[in-house]
Amino acid sequence: MKTDPTDNRSAAPIERIQDNMIARLERRALNRLCAGMPAWTTPDMLTLVGMIGAFLVFGGYVASNLHPGWLLLSIAGYVVHWFGDSLDGSLARFRKIERPRYGYFLDHSCDGFATVLLVVGIGISPYVQLEVALVALVGYLLMSIHAFLSVRVLGELRLSYLNAGPTELRLILIGLTLAMLIAGQENPIVFQLNGFDLFVGSVGIILISLFVVQTAKTAKRLAKEDPPIRNQD
Template structure:
């Protein structure tokens, strides 16, 4: 079989059921139609990583003063703009590079998430160990999404009607609570702050979602690919 005779991979179905999906899609289409030609998808990916670095720096520098949290909040806006526009721009201009874009985008997503949650853990508001629980949950869900692409040709982009954009709004609200409550958010439950409890709860929810979605996918695959031992028993 030559290269030209090989069967093309099945197209990936994007499953996006988050609350803001339709409005965000219209906004991104409007933005992409107005971006100058010199703005490329790779450039927007770089903008997204700059936003992630701003978020990390804002949380880290909040040890010197809570006003630095505004840098993190601004970073979320920059990160959304870059991360949401890179793939949208490629699809709008019909210049997609499926393997290259998939690999680069999700590699940067993993690094950006690590920067955000590590930054939260290095701030004076959340213990690093608790932030790492949330990071573990997010990365487990990411692994599940990547595995679904391989076995089902589906990219699941949202859980519980929430996707990356809703999560950014949640984190912005969380950061504003840090600004408003300050030290009053600490010591509510002894050495564990209310911020710790919220972060840890979110992490445990994501881990539970990973376990549930894994079980659902395994059941679906078991039906689509029945055991060969079962086939032999039927023949006997």
Template sequence: MTNTPERIQRNILAATERRLLTWLCGRMPEWVTSDRLTCLGMIGSVMVFAGYAASAWTATWLWLTIIGYLVQWFGDSMDGSLARYRGIERPNYGYFLDHSCDGVATVLIIGGIGCSPFVRLDVALFAAIGYLLLSVHAYLAAKVCGEFKLSYLAAGPTELRLMLIALTLAMLFLGHQPGFLGQVSGFDMFVGLVGAVLAILFVNQSIVTGRRLALLEP
């Protein structure tokens, strides 16, 4: 990529989160670097996966998942913010590393949900496919349109993490619920619905972007 794409972020918490991140950036010691924060975000993703997987023995492990979400948010949100705050961005390296890690984090988090006793693996993988498809669209649009869209339906990664934390708390306090409609539980339906919304957004955004490019290149 020769030019940095314009970041478009219109999620509900964007302004509040930006103020918080700027405040945190101003208080980070010099030894804290963007690469170390990226590594911390990946550690948080592993914590999320481990907590979900270990919940097969006892739901208490879900507290590790919740802590992991907070660690993952801090590392993932702060790495790029700190680089921009200090004026030391590396556009190509940062873009490549950040979104490569995002892909691995997505597989760990949603795969972990599928490894828990609360959500079927096939349902979780369907949600992962929807999320990764929408991510692919965002990366392609950044290249061909110069716009990197970070939110859809007024929700971005932070809102999605809060939804997943709420889902995890429901797992913790409600426990494993008996399935209805065959083997499908309420948790399955929620995760499947999120996956369906993501897949529909991918199709819709692909059509919109395709039509836009067709007008520019008739």
């Protein structure tokens, strides 16, 4: 039976590459949580929990314009988001009920929307300028595009870069939020940018630079693996 190379259902399994700092520790924790999860819990329910967490983060940042104590809601939201976002695919693999195309589409669609909520929420808070937060959002989405393109051309889904993945990023954002809560609104340091602006902007610049470097590396690799086909006369 012949297979259509454009049909994703006949494609080889995607290789997941994850070498972030706490990957092994997190994997053990996720396996234990999966083993103790009630039978009625489904991956889709956990995806919904993750999105609820993202909305809690967004709401906490927006409400921090009224009182800084609302930042605690954002911190709690990060925990809820990690729980749902990390466990949905893990539970499917643990129970061997994967739905590769559906799960890939739904998970990454929700990830993109959740990231917009998190970063725009930071920009709406009184601690970071929205324009600066959008630089970080552009950097993250560019890296997401690179990851999705790599799945198509390399069959690899890289979940971490520079020994950091989504969980490390959440921990960084929790630390940033705690700093906002403790330090309060800071005065400008350079070009009307305060310390939080400089930090978030630097993260965005690093992500954009990483996208450029990884794109060049992948293009160089593909140029060797996929040479031009010369017509034989």
